[in-house]
Amino acid sequence: MGLQGWFPKNLLYRRPAHVPKPEPKACDQASIRSEDEFVEPSDVILGTVSTSSSSGIPEALSFDRIVEGGTCPPLTTRDFMSYLRYVEHSAENLQFYLWWHDYVRRFNMISAADLALAPEWTQAMEDELIMRIKKDHAEKARKPANAKLAAELFNGIDFEKSVGRVTHSSLHVASNPFSTPPETPDEVGLHSDFINTSAVPYKAQAAKAYTTAGVPEPFTVNPFREELDRIIATYIMNGSPRQLNLSDREQKAVLQALCFTTHPSALRVAIRSVESTLRQQAHPNFIRWSICNGNPPRVGFARGLGVGTILLSTIGAAVLTLSSAPRGYRALLSIGWIIGFATLIAAWKGMCVVLHGLHHRHIRPWELFLVDDVEAANSDGTSVAGEANKRQKKSFETFGSSNSYEDEPWVVKYEQRSLWSKIWDREIWIKEPALRQIQDTIFIQSLLFAVLASAILVAIFVSLPGGNLL
Incomplete structure (x- = not known):
């Protein structure tokens, strides 16, 4: 719906409804969230989402028009960034979104030899990784339930303490080699050791993030590897200065992909979450807020x-x-x-x-x-x-x-x-x-x-x- 003809015929116009901010995806809650809540594959290619104008927003004020610089004050990209920083307190989403699109442009300009060093992270590879992460989290969720059930069965029996010792020690020795390894203190969450990101070089922070997620360190010959290490230290890992609202599962999926390649498709999970928030929550709220002409x-x-x-x-x-x-x-x-x-x-x-x-x-x-x-x-x-x-x-x-x-x-x-x-x-x-x-x-x-x-x-x-x- 273009600007011409949009007014004055639509006297039943209603400004965009306020969309509440998404709840923080805390790492300690990731294991109890429904599997259906985890990001699923879609028809999105490299995170690009095509959405129609929201209710109450004409095409002239669409998200793409604002981000591409096709609007005037007070609805420019700078105004949008100021709103996200001072009102929504989520400027990191737009900062990451703009960087990613610039990264795609720069990545497509490198030589064929460098492109060969960064293969695409395909949708099939992402699907397989997502299923594996789901399975791992399901197994971890079942372990406490099984231990609780065993304690209830042996409650009041004379050899309860001995069974408890076997449960907590011997089972680790005889565990299934194909099951998820037991968590160590460093594997409880990705956020425990990353509070002060300025004290450690970006490469060391990225290496720690890979280790904590159980991911081998990537090859350094990939193009833009150093830049992506800074992205991990700034946006991906918990405790980073501009941490994105990603769950523990989504963080691990991104780190697994970045371990394999520096192709922009490796950030598909993150950019999909960020762009969805920008388009469906931040943009309608920005338009609603901008309609108010007084403080x-x-x-x-x-x-x-x-x-x-x-x-x-x-x-x-x-x-x-x-x-x-x-x-x-x-x-x-x-x-x-x-x-x-x-x-x-x-x-x-x-x-x-x-x-x-x-x-x-x-x-x-x-x-x-x-x-x-x-x-x-x-x-x-x-x-x-x-x-x-x-x-x-x-x-x-x-x-x-x-x-x-x-x-x-x-x-x-x-x-x-x-x-x-x-x-x-x-x-x-x-x-x-x-x-x-x-x-x-x-x-x-x-x-x-x-x-x-x-x-x-x-x-x-x-x-x-x-x-x-x-």
Whole structure:
């Protein structure tokens, strides 16, 4: 559905529903999760997912258009990254997604000799690996259950302690050589030894991740091996500064594939999970959030103003009804009801009608103090635009520290601002035409509802007989 013809015919438009963030896939919960929850093969090739526009999102604001740079502020790729960092707290997903697509481009440009050193991780190989990992986890899950059943059977028998000793020692000696080896303390999870990723070189961290997952170290002759070691240390292993939301099973599947090859298909499991989250959860929430043209204090103020206008108009209509004034005067209060209801409904959807009349939006808190910070910190004449680009580019760096922002100067400064200052924060024009048309639709919906509600109230008050009390 293109932008043309999308408005104004769709007066039943509903903005995208809020999609909750996926639950963390904790490694200690992976063994009890249903096997059906584990990532399954699909028709996706190298993780590319083709999805249609979500409900409430026109094609002009699709995920692909935003990521490819086909939109204007406040819906650019940089705005999306800022939203993921400061609001969703999941910027690592977009950082990994952008790196992977760039990696595919660079990988396809290497020589034929290097390509031969990195064969494709086929879907059949992934299917076989997934089945093996499922089987291993199923066997590990059955072991505690079998031990508990044995303890219940021998409960109260004289040789209970001796049986317990056999259960915990002799069975390891006579175990099936084809079964999963018993876990050692290092094999409990991939996250136990990787809290401080900056203290160990990337190669050593990657080697430790392979060892912990029970995977042999890969050949170093593969192209881009060093870069993928940094990816493992930054995104894949638990405790990494930008850890992706991967379960223990998914981590092992990725590491097994990366042990075999550095072909982009080795990251199919990870990129599929990341892209699914971006498209189905982060993107709809970003559009919903961007429709709001005011900050929370301004929207709350608008709601209060709408409610107050409705109440004052209702009180005025009641006074005229109790007085000896002609009934026609009561209909004049419809103006207040229309304004109040329109303001209230628009604010309920995150919009301030005053800002919408100018097609403006409030500047985000992380953008608000940029000019002041630059003037204070750059006495050498560095331009505001240059400093802004420097700060924004930092979010797009593939490798680096975590995406935390608590130490940024704007956090404390914005908290110290008064409520009145936040209500009247600086404004900026909305450049994206598709977003402006969505807001126009919401405003018209609010206005139509206000007219309908006002007509009902006018009919009620005009039909009442005068009280002649005033």
